[in-house]
Amino acid sequence: MSTIRLTAAQAMVKYIENQLNEDGDRFIEGIWAIFGHGNVAGLGEALQEAKDRLPTYRGHNEQTMAHTAIAYAKQLRRRRAMAVTSSIGPGATNLLTAAALAHVNRLPVLLVPGDVFASRGPDPVLQQIESFEDGTVSANDGFRPYSRYFDRITRPEQLLTALPRAFRAMTDPADCGPATLSFCQDVQAEAYDWPVSFFEPKTWTIRRPVIDHIELDAAVTAIQQAKNPVIIAGGGVHYSGACEALRAFANIHNIPVVETQAGKSALAWDDPMAYGAVGVTGAGCANALCEAADVVIGVGTRFQDFTTGSWALFKNPDCKLLALNIQPYDTIKHGALSLVGDALFGLVALSEGLGEYGGPELATSLKDDWYRGVDQVTGAPLSSDSLPTDMQVIGAVQRASNDNTTVMSAAGTMPGELHKLWKASGPGAYHMEYGYSCMGYEVAGAMGIKLADASRDVICMVGDGSYMMANSELATAVSMGVDFTIVLTDNRGFGCINRLQMGTGGAEFNNMLDHTRHQVPSAIDFVKHADSMGGKAQKVGTIAELEAALAERDQPGVKVIVIDTDPYPSTQEGGYWWDVAVPEVSQREEVNAARASYEAAIMERNEQ
Numbered sequence: 001m002s003t004i005r006l007t008a009a010q011a012m013v014k015y016i017e018n019q020l021n022e023d024g025d026r027f028i029e030g031i032w033a034i035f036g037h038g039n040v041a042g043l044g045e046a047l048q049e050a051k052d053r054l055p056t057y058r059g060h061n062e063q064t065m066a067h068t069a070i071a072y073a074k075q076l077r078r079r080r081a082m083a084v085t086s087s088i089g090p091g092a093t094n095l096l097t098a099a100a101l102a103h104v105n106r107l108p109v110l111l112v113p114g115d116v117f118a119s120r121g122p123d124p125v126l127q128q129i130e131s132f133e134d135g136t137v138s139a140n141d142g143f144r145p146y147s148r149y150f151d152r153i154t155r156p157e158q159l160l161t162a163l164p165r166a167f168r169a170m171t172d173p174a175d176c177g178p179a180t181l182s183f184c185q186d187v188q189a190e191a192y193d194w195p196v197s198f199f200e201p202k203t204w205t206i207r208r209p210v211i212d213h214i215e216l217d218a219a220v221t222a223i224q225q226a227k228n229p230v231i232i233a234g235g236g237v238h239y240s241g242a243c244e245a246l247r248a249f250a251n252i253h254n255i256p257v258v259e260t261q262a263g264k265s266a267l268a269w270d271d272p273m274a275y276g277a278v279g280v281t282g283a284g285c286a287n288a289l290c291e292a293a294d295v296v297i298g299v300g301t302r303f304q305d306f307t308t309g310s311w312a313l314f315k316n317p318d319c320k321l322l323a324l325n326i327q328p329y330d331t332i333k334h335g336a337l338s339l340v341g342d343a344l345f346g347l348v349a350l351s352e353g354l355g356e357y358g359g360p361e362l363a364t365s366l367k368d369d370w371y372r373g374v375d376q377v378t379g380a381p382l383s384s385d386s387l388p389t390d391m392q393v394i395g396a397v398q399r400a401s402n403d404n405t406t407v408m409s410a411a412g413t414m415p416g417e418l419h420k421l422w423k424a425s426g427p428g429a430y431h432m433e434y435g436y437s438c439m440g441y442e443v444a445g446a447m448g449i450k451l452a453d454a455s456r457d458v459i460c461m462v463g464d465g466s467y468m469m470a471n472s473e474l475a476t477a478v479s480m481g482v483d484f485t486i487v488l489t490d491n492r493g494f495g496c497i498n499r500l501q502m503g504t505g506g507a508e509f510n511n512m513l514d515h516t517r518h519q520v521p522s523a524i525d526f527v528k529h530a531d532s533m534g535g536k537a538q539k540v541g542t543i544a545e546l547e548a549a550l551a552e553r554d555q556p557g558v559k560v561i562v563i564d565t566d567p568y569p570s571t572q573e574g575g576y577w578w579d580v581a582v583p584e585v586s587q588r589e590e591v592n593a594a595r596a597s598y599e600a601a602i603m604e605r606n607e608q
Contacts, residue, residue, distance in 0.1 A: 003193040008156035009046035009183075011194050012112070015163050017054050018201045021079050027171065027204060028083050028110060029072070030055035032065035036087025037126060038114025042188025043085050057480070060472035062086045064444035066098030068473060069109045071441070071448030075406070075431060077239050078176055079206075080452075083110035088185065089127025092139055097438065099146035102178040104435040105235070105262070106327075108170035111147070111180040115140050118154040118184035140182035148177035154184050156192035171204040173239060173342070174327045208240075209326065211341035211349055219322050219339050220353035226295035228316070229255050229359050232278055232307065235262025236300015236325060240343035243427045246299065247271060249347045254359040255297070258286035260307045261415065261434035263300065265424035275367055277574075279313060280306040281416035284574040285370040291315045298323045300343045302330045304435070310579035312605040324350075373573050374421050384542040387566040390414065393489055394421050396543050397459055400550035405457040406431055406449055410441035412463040413496040413570070414489070420574050428456070440470030446484045447477040457553075458484035464526065465494045471529075477558050478534030485550070485559040486535075488526055495567030504582045505594030512567065530560040537562065577601055 006014065019027045033056050035044045047056045059065035062084065069082035086092050092113035102109045116128050116138050124130050131137035144150050149169035151162040159181075166179035211219075223229055237246050243266045250257045250273035257267055258278035267274040276283030278290060290296065290313050298321065301307060308314070311334065314321075321336035324346045331338035339346055378395025381388065390413050397407065398421075407422060408431035409415055415434050424430040431449055433441045446460035467488055477484070493512030501511060508515050513522040530537035537560035540546045549561045582598040583591055 002196040004196055004199075005191055005193050007042065007046065007189055007191050008153065008159060009042040009188040010049065011156065011159055011192070011198075012043070012163065012181075012183075013046045013050045013054060014199050015159070016083065016110075017050065018199050019167055020201055020203045022203060022205055023079070024203075025080060027080055027167070028054075029080050030057055031083040031085060032057045032059055032069055033085045034058065034062055034065065034087070034091060036091050036114070038088035038091070038185045039085050039112070039183070039188070040087070042185060043112065043114070043183070059444075059476045061470060062091050062094035063098050064440065064470045064473045066095055066109060066111070067101070067438070067441045067444035067470075068448040068451070070098065070102050070105070070107050071408075071431070071433070071445035072452045073107050073109060074105065074433070075428070075449045075452035077241065078108055078173070081108040081110065081170055083112060085112040086114060087127075088114045088116060088125070089129075089139060093142060096142050096146060099143055099178050099180065101433065101436040101438050101441065103146045103148065105433065106176045107178075108176055109178045110166060110170065111143065111178055112183055113140050113143070113180070114188075115152060115182045115184045117186045119186055138182070140180070143180040143182065146178065147180040148175050149179040150182070151180070152182040152184070153187055156187060156190050160198060167204060171206065173206055208342035208345050209340070211324075211339050211346050215337070215339050216349055216353060218337055219350060222295055222320055222322060222337060223297070223350070223354060224357050227360060228289070228292050229295040229297060230289045230293040231255055231257045231297045231299060232260065232290075232301050233257050233263035233266040233299055234260045234301025234307075236343050237263055237266045238427060240300065240326075242299070242344035242347055243267070245344050245347045247273070249351050252351060253354055253357055254362070256289055256359075256362055258282070258289065260301050260304070261419055261432045264419060264422075264432065265427055265430035268426045269423040276370065277419040278307055279309050280576050280578040281419040282574055282576055283370050283420055284373075285366040287313060287574065287576050288366060294318045295320050295322060298325070298336070299347065300325060303333050305579065306434070309576035310605070312577050312601070312608070315608060317608070370574070374423075377571055377573070378421055380543045384544075387564055388543050388546075389566050389569045390417050390489055391421060391569070391571055392543050393487065393546065393563060393565060394418060394461070396546045397461065397487060397550065398423060400547055401459070402457065403429075404455065405429060405459060407459050407461060408432065408442065408446055408449060409461040410434065410445065411437045411439040411466050412494070413491070414461045414463060416496070417571060418461065420571055428453070439466040442466055443471050443477075443486065444473040446486065447473055447482050450477075450482050450484050460484060460486045462486060462488055463495065464488065464490040464492065464524070467526070468524070471533075474530060474535055474558055474560075475533035481556075483556050483558065485553045486530075486561065487546075488560060488562045489565045490526060490562060491565045491567035492522065493567065498567060499570060500580065503594070504580055505586070505588055505591035507588065526560070526562045534558070535560045539563070
């Protein structure tokens with residue numbers, strides 16, 4: 001057997017270089033790294049050797065570096081991914097939030113945190129977490145529940161099995177998610193005689209399992225008997241590349257499509273069968289269809305509570321759920337008829353089985369009325385006497401967008417309003433991280449989207465709260481020459497959660513900056529802050545000024561447009577009940593009233 005002598009770190013890098021996707025591209029495009037003790041000597045040296053073959057990027061925070069990598073994979077529909085390495089201790093644990101985000105959203109990222117010495121010779125080392133009960137534990141054990149595959153590399157030769165397993169997890173559409181290889185720092189530097197065959201190029205194909213014929217027959221029968229079917233499109237439609245198949249299926253069989261946050265833009269907003277966002281942040285027309293539906297066909301969705309209105313949305317007593325998903329875990333929720341298989345192949349098979357079946361004539365007025373309301377709330381204000389609303393900001397961005405625009409966000413007010421109001425032109429035009437709704441994803445995520453597709457016009461919608469959580473990768477984007485636009489809405493606090501607090505009867509407390517124990521009134525100058533990191537920032541006072549600034553965004557660099565907004569209004573139309581527990585005992589009459597309404601809503605849901 002022919003061998004080559006390399007350190008374990010060199011072997012990992014060489015292996016990564018030779019893992020390809022179906023298009024012949026390297027699956028791991030590059031690796032984000034912040035070096036420290038635990039990865040600088042081993043992996044750092046190996047990556048420096050390979051710098052002309054495998055790009056290494058440096059960010060300013062381990063969590064946001066990983067957010068960039070995750071957004072990159074999401075925008076490319078999981079066809080390519082990135083890796084992230086950190087030092088031990090805080091560098092590693094900074095990755096935990098991003099690992100959880102990738103796990104929830106089922107997105108591939110290879111995490112390689114440094115770990116303590118496998119030999120234990122110098123224990124305890126700097127930043128080491130010591131367990132008094134278990135000598136094998138380190139800080140990196142925190143990755144176990146957040147990883148689709150986890151391994152601790154304590155011998156070089158363990159990579160011979162660990163690396164293929166990690167790539168299988170990242171490329172398997174059913175199990176896709178983060179893979180974590182906790183890499184002991186002394187092992188990174190150890191040499192081993194590796195089989196040359198281990199480094200031969202390997203292509204990882206995307207599995208497309210077909211639906212079992214028994215499950216398919218049951219699903220076809222259920223749909224054929226339906227009087228009011230509706231399709232819920234989830235993120236799996238995008239990852240399967242099934243957007244066109246969904247459009248054809250819906251139009252052939254006259255079945256309306258509503259979309260989750262991850263599924264939004266599967267159909268263009270003006271497609272005859274597209275009825276908008278569903279659930280808690282849904283459109284009125286979409287939720288009306290779901291309330292009346294006797295068959296709900298979930299395609300690539302995990303039926304999150306925001307999608308189902310905490311399972312209160314489907315009011316028809318005869319309603320049946322069908323769940324087409326490549327992950328069996330998602331196909332049996334709430335007694336659904338299981339359709340385990342690829343979304344693209346599954347839709348084609350369902351269509352063939354349905355033959356000439358067509359759903360009922362749809363009332364287009366339902367959709368027309370909704371979008372008339374959308375145009376009203378997103379329209380430019382008649383005067384500038386009051387602060388703009390978030391809806392009016394969305395309207396300005398919508399009018400400035402084009403078919404090549406990707407609007408993105410993650411947390412706060414914007415996800416709910418964008419889900420309801422944004423008119424997506426088609427696949428790739430809407431990028432929302434709402435499985436974990438992680439504050440701080442936005443700026444880093446926008447950079448990841450632009451790295452994934454430099455041709456896209458990327459507009460990041462972020463509130464001041466999320467911006468303050470994590471903004472350092474703005475400086476990284478500037479230094480890398482990655483261009484995108486940030487629209488920063490400053491409502492002086494956590495406006496979304498403040499409204500939720502008030503909606504459950506609570507007093508305004510500790511959410512808005514004016515409602516905290518701070519002694520000095522907040523006066524953050526976001527323009528100066530963004531400018532200091534190299535952004536091209538400006539503050540606008542009106543919607544007209546915002547539109548004018550957006551019209552100039554084709555200039556190179558990271559553009560940051562700051563606008564003050566009113567924290568209180570939200571779109572009253574559409575939406576649905578969300579199960580947020582209200583205290584049973586309170587001195588506030590408002591809370592007691594909210595509790596009574598909550599109990600009534602719970603009773604109504606349970607009686608369905």
